[in-house]
Amino acid sequence: MSFIKNNIYPIFLIATGIFIAALFLAFQGSEAILPWLKYFLFPGVLFVLLMGLFYNWFDRKMFARMQNRIGPRFIQPVYDMLKLLAKEDITPDGVDKPEFDWIPGIQVILAFLVAFFVPVYATFGLISFEGDLIFVMFLLALVGGSVFLMGWATNNPYGLLGASRAAVAEFSFEIPLGLSLAGPAILAGSMRISEISVSKFSLLNLPVNFFAGQVTIIHLVYLIPLIILFAVSILAATALLEKVPFDPAHAEVEIVGGWTVELTGKKLFFTQLANFIMEFALAGIIAAVFLGGPGINDFNVNIGNWDVLGYLASILSFLIKTTVIVFLITLMRTLHSRIRIDQLVQYFWKYYLPISLIGVFLILVFMGTIGVV
Amino acid sequence: MAKLINKTKLVVDALTNSPFVGHLNCGSCNGCDIEIVAALTPRFDIERFGAVLQGTPRHCDVLLCTGPGTRQMEPRIRRLFEQMPEPKFIVAVGSCASTGHIYQETYSTCGKLDNILPVTAYIPGCPPRPEAIIDGVVKLITLARQGAKATEEEED
Numbered sequence: 225m226s227f228i229k230n231n232i233y234p235i236f237l238i239a240t241g242i243f244i245a246a247l248f249l250a251f252q253g254s255e256a257i258l259p260w261l262k263y264f265l266f267p268g269v270l271f272v273l274l275m276g277l278f279y280n281w282f283d284r285k286m287f288a289r290m291q292n293r294i295g296p297r298f299i300q301p302v303y304d305m306l307k308l309l310a311k312e313d314i315t316p317d318g319v320d321k322p323e324f325d326w327i328p329g330i331q332v333i334l335a336f337l338v339a340f341f342v343p344v345y346a347t348f349g350l351i352s353f354e355g356d357l358i359f360v361m362f363l364l365a366l367v368g369g370s371v372f373l374m375g376w377a378t379n380n381p382y383g384l385l386g387a388s389r390a391a392v393a394e395f396s397f398e399i400p401l402g403l404s405l406a407g408p409a410i411l412a413g414s415m416r417i418s419e420i421s422v423s424k425f426s427l428l429n430l431p432v433n434f435f436a437g438q439v440t441i442i443h444l445v446y447l448i449p450l451i452i453l454f455a456v457s458i459l460a461a462t463a464l465l466e467k468v469p470f471d472p473a474h475a476e477v478e479i480v481g482g483w484t485v486e487l488t489g490k491k492l493f494f495t496q497l498a499n500f501i502m503e504f505a506l507a508g509i510i511a512a513v514f515l516g517g518p519g520i521n522d523f524n525v526n527i528g529n530w531d532v533l534g535y536l537a538s539i540l541s542f543l544i545k546t547t548v549i550v551f552l553i554t555l556m557r558t559l560h561s562r563i564r565i566d567q568l569v570q571y572f573w574k575y576y577l578p579i580s581l582i583g584v585f586l587i588l589v590f591m592g593t594i595g596v597v
Numbered sequence: 598m599a600k601l602i603n604k605t606k607l608v609v610d611a612l613t614n615s616p617f618v619g620h621l622n623c624g625s626c627n628g629c630d631i632e633i634v635a636a637l638t639p640r641f642d643i644e645r646f647g648a649v650l651q652g653t654p655r656h657c658d659v660l661l662c663t664g665p666g667t668r669q670m671e672p673r674i675r676r677l678f679e680q681m682p683e684p685k686f687i688v689a690v691g692s693c694a695s696t697g698h699i700y701q702e703t704y705s706t707c708g709k710l711d712n713i714l715p716v717t718a719y720i721p722g723c724p725p726r727p728e729a730i731i732d733g734v735v736k737l738i739t740l741a742r743q744g745a746k747a748t749e750e751e752e753d
Contacts, residue, residue, distance in 0.1 A: 284644070288639075288642070291639040292639060293640075293642035293644070293645075294642055294645050295642070295644055296644050296645070296647060297645075297647070300614075300615065300647050303610070303614040303615040303647060304611075304615045304647070306607065306608065306610075307611040307612050307658070310608045311658075311683070311684075312682035312684075314655070314682050382653075476650070476652035477652060479652075480652035480653040481651070481652045481653045484656075485652075485653050485655065486655060487656075488656070488682040489682055492656060
């Protein structure tokens with residue numbers, strides 16, 4: 225009994241997984257019920273929520289282990305979220321009313337919307353259309369805007385300071401992030417995330433295809449710009465998630481939480497949940513663009529598109545790739561201390577932007593000389 | 598522990614398993630503050646209990662207060678306490694905060710923290726060791742859980 229009590233969250237997770245898989249298999253032929261399940265259960269809201277909480281735990285646990293301590297329990301993010309929901313919700317005098325009430329909710333909606341573009345079990349995500357990479361970039365810019373408005377609405381000196389810092393950071397990392405995602409898009413010849421993820425020339429698919437004999441050894445030269453762009457995209461994702469080296473926007477010890485300073489209870493819950501989900505979504509999009517997402521394409525073709533094993537293998541490969549990216553972000557967080565806002569701007573404009581430009585330039589040069597098969 | 602009555606078991610579990618702590622110097626000599634900071638270091642790892650240090654009282658559940666509470670600081674202490682969302686707990690860290698220690702009946706302090714704030718747990722020591730501070734926070738959590746359970750049984 226105590227085993228069940230102590231491990232209630234993993235058991236719940238596994239039970240939910242089995243339940244979802246059973247539903248998925250039971251209704252796989254039925255066109256009427258599958259779309260509903262898709263949006264609410266498996267790659268949709270419930271899955272994204274659980275994965276967001278899981279990656280928050282993974283991030284904190286890895287951070288703790290690298291500092292040689294034990295770290296939080298597996299169920300800890302669930303307790304944190306439930307506790308924030310149970311706390312009192314204070315609206316201070318002097319805040320700008322509609323923004324202060326609405327923006328945390330809007331942030332959660334935006335985070336879910338970004339997460340719906342992530343391909344999880346098939347080559348396409350829940351939402352997929354031509355040019356959706358640009359739309360995802362637009363959504364990420366909206367998240368930055370919402371952070372600025374939130375800090376402005378708190379009407380608190382710390383909030384205003386955090387908001388202005390968040391806006392400056394947003395201007396800095398957006399262009400390197402866009403350029404680093406544009407490199408693989410140019411190689412794949414498409415701005416659609418699903419088509420980039422099945423491209424033969426992504427960072428992971430290139431060596432695999434070389435050993436499979438689909439590309440020649442000269443094409444491996446594409447790895448150089450792709451590694452550069454992958455590193456820049458990880459750095460930009462760290463800045464977007466406001467993780468430690470690039471988090472002057474809500475530095476706890478200097479400006480006591482920055483733009484989140486006046487948030488309590490449900491509103492803090494929403495902003496934190498949005499951050500967790502955004503971590504999962506960004507890791508998923510970077511995994512799709514650089515590491516081929518869930519793609520075990522040849523495998524899928526061999527055993528058929530509706531085969532259970534194929535789906536499980538795809539989901540497993542997706543989870544491994546996303547976990548690696550979250551681990552890299554955690555590694556950045558552990559190894560470095562917080563930098564000042566002027567250093568952040570300097571790093572991104574002086575170093576990462578030219579580096580990502582060089583990466584894209586190298587890809588264009590190689591495409592002109594070697595070509596894409 | 599009346600703060601946790603009329604809540605379901607799940608909510609009590611959540612509230613007692615993730616205490617976000619804040620740190621407030623109410624006029625101490627910094628000895629206790631250093632020990633609190635030591636308790637937050639990787640060596641003692643209070644994140645095992647779900648405790649995370651927060652910068653602002655708006656995010657806190659537990660406020661670790663050190664020092665007897667000076668007259669100058671008194672209105673600010675009250676204000677910071679009012680800024681915390683319910684349910685909230687105050688822990689008096691150190692002998693000064695608990696009893697006044699050498700500051701009893703001095704003109705410039707409130708004597709002890711009890712005189713201005715509703716304190717839930719007292720951690721004696723001058724200064725208390727980090728182990729003692731962690732033990733105090735864990736005892737507060739246990740007390741809160743027991744109190745919630747007791748009131749539940751009374752109602753039944």
